Amino acid sequence: MAWNADQITKQAVRSAAEDYAAFEAIGLEHMSGIRVLDAGCFDGFNTHLKFAPYRGVARVVGIDPSRAAIESARKRYGSERFEFVESSFEDYAARDGSFDIVYLSHALQHFDDPACALAKARRLLAPGGFVIVKTTDDGAKVSYPDPDKAMRGLFDLYERHVLPETPWTAHTDRYFGRKCYTLLKRAGFASVAIAAFSDNTAGKTPGERRALFERCAYFRRNAPEGSDPSVVREIREAVERFERLFERDDYFFSTTSYVAIGQKVESGAEPLAYSGSTFGRCGEAVCREVLPPLRSDGTRLSVSTGDSGVRTIRAMREGDIGGVMLIELESFPQPWTPLAYLSELRHNPAARYRVLVEEGVVAGYVGIWYRGDGAWITRIAVGSAYRCGGRGGELLDAACSDAAEREAGDVLLEVRASNEDAQRFYLHAGFEAVDRWKGYYADPPDDAIVMRKALSGASLPKQ
Known part of the structure; x- marks a missing residue:
């Protein structure tokens, strides 16, 4: 055996x-x-x-x-x-x-x-x-x-x-x-x-x-x-x-x-x-x-996937941290630590984190902070085995829907200047580049492109 x-x-x-x-x-x-x-x-x-x-x-x-x-x-x-x-x-x-x-x-x-x-x-x-x-x-x-x-x-x-x-x-x-x-x-x-x-x-x-x-x-x-x-x-x-x-x-x-x-x-x-x-x-x-009951404490968004079952986007729980860290390690050169996520879940009332669960497995996640009348996406990632299936878009839509429900006027995020694929993804989702932060990333060195999506229908200011 x-x-x-x-x-x-x-x-x-x-x-x-x-x-x-x-x-x-x-x-x-x-x-x-x-x-x-x-x-x-x-x-x-x-x-x-x-x-x-x-x-x-x-x-x-x-x-x-x-x-x-x-x-x-x-x-x-x-x-x-x-x-x-x-x-x-x-x-x-x-x-x-x-x-x-x-x-x-x-x-x-x-x-x-x-x-x-x-x-x-x-x-x-x-x-x-x-x-x-x-x-x-x-x-x-x-x-x-x-x-x-x-x-x-x-x-x-x-x-x-x-x-x-x-x-x-x-x-x-x-x-x-x-x-x-x-x-x-x-x-x-x-x-x-x-x-x-x-x-x-x-x-x-x-x-x-x-x-x-x-x-x-x-x-x-x-x-x-x-x-x-x-x-x-x-x-x-x-x-x-x-x-x-x-x-x-x-x-x-x-x-x-x-x-x-x-x-x-x-x-x-x-x-x-x-x-x-x-x-x-x-x-x-x-x-x-560690594993709470099936129903989440937040709004559930489900997307039918035919014979493969149901993909569910729900509030992140502490029991999800293992799946989140697996994706974090393969997605970012400087990953957040488990305690960073736990602290966000426990102590940050201005934060909202969601996971996309498929067949009981964490396939992706998104985090968002609310500041004033706006929102900022802090983290979004999909596991390597689940990419190219529209899951990133579902997570992004869920984050924007949450922000709209909280009456945020816009959603912002930053992305590496060298990551042209990600920029195209966000452009397709309705975001627009509004700023560039020189030397924002250290490992490896890179600028950050700040992108913004208006949720209220207001025009985007040019910067």
């Missing part, structure tokens, strides 16, 4: 807000010269998504025992900033100093001796450094009504026939989430804090329920190569029974993941008081739902 890279990638994006909450808690946004060890980096996608936005992260070392995964990571993301090493955590030896963060995302529960691994993590950390552990706990899952115990039946088969026969899961602890706090405390970490992030089927569409099923079943549905045919058949039938439950709109399923933080504090030093809305009360467990 091989790792399903596509499913792992989807999960990394879907749950990124959980990691960013931990980074916000330790103040990563404001640090500089930070060194990170990512143990269990797989193909590097999650490593890059989580740490590339932070300019203060100077060095990231990703390790994984899979040679194929490390070769893929080096090819995709290897650089002076990101290094990938073929090694297990147990065998890894730091070559050039200690780390400020040891990051263990869905890795620690697979180790033969998690307590020993945490002791090593503490040795690898510089004084004041942090260990961040991300994990789950099958005991926290809820399946109801499930009279035939379909979920437990599948999990039992997985534990008996899949885990022990797969090298990287031979020692997996399926009930690890509940143990993190105690293990970190016993390893000598201070300021240990745990946050629980839940998702469930309540209020979801059939497609969303199906996606949640896939998220929880994709590792459990494939028996290892060479398995007895009767075992393969038994697992397949168990998966089908479990899947049928998600087709019912009265079925309730809930799953919970956990993120734990601990700090290495030397004698006489003061531990950090964590910040942010998730870990802000140091040492207290905070439960928070």
Whole structure:
């Protein structure tokens, strides 16, 4: 059985807000010269998504025992900033100093001796450094009504026939989430804090329920190569029974993941008081739902896309940050950080951010600030896999519609002078160039063209 890279990638994006909450808690946004060890980096996608936005992260070392995964990571993301090493955590030896963060995302529960691994993590950390552990706990899952115990039946088969026969899961602890706090405390970490992030089927569409099923079943549905045919058949039938439950709109399923933080504090030093809305009360467990209910708190705009389903433009939520950052990193040479977006959503009453969601995936987003009787588009981007399909125009129309509803007289934006394609796009949408700012962009150097669209029908002034 091989790792399903596509499913792992989807999960990394879907749950990124959980990691960013931990980074916000330790103040990563404001640090500089930070060194990170990512143990269990797989193909590097999650490593890059989580740490590339932070300019203060100077060095990231990703390790994984899979040679194929490390070769893929080096090819995709290897650089002076990101290094990938073929090694297990147990065998890894730091070559050039200690780390400020040891990051263990869905890795620690697979180790033969998690307590020993945490002791090593503490040795690898510089004084004041942090260990961040991300994990789950099958005991926290809820399946109801499930009279035939379909979920437990599948999990039992997985534990008996899949885990022990797969090298990287031979020692997996399926009930690890509940143990993190105690293990970190016993390893000598201070300021240990745990946050629980839940998702469930309540209020979801059939497609969303199906996606949640896939998220929880994709590792459990494939028996290892060479398995007895009767075992393969038994697992397949168990998966089908479990899947049928998600087709019912009265079925309730809930799953919970956990993120734990601990700090290495030397004698006489003061531990950090964590910040942010998730870990802000140091040492207290905070439960928070990352994926809100289906209905947004703003006006919904839907565009039919035929057989492919419905594209929806709705208010951006904190749970969308992973998808937003994926697009941000591939669209801008100087990306905003996750905390920049979170601060906008939480604290800027003059801002409005929207996402275009397609088949449950963030395909694009737009941000707008309201100033006086006008509006300014701060950010607009569409993911590389979704471009050339009119989505950028839909986002721009949504932003202009919002501005018109707030009785803004015009909408302005700036674009690189060298980006002629973008200028043509905005011209086609009814914008006109009204100003040029010399040397506005620094990396790479470029002027900015200011463009404006009148919403009230007033003529545009010539400047």
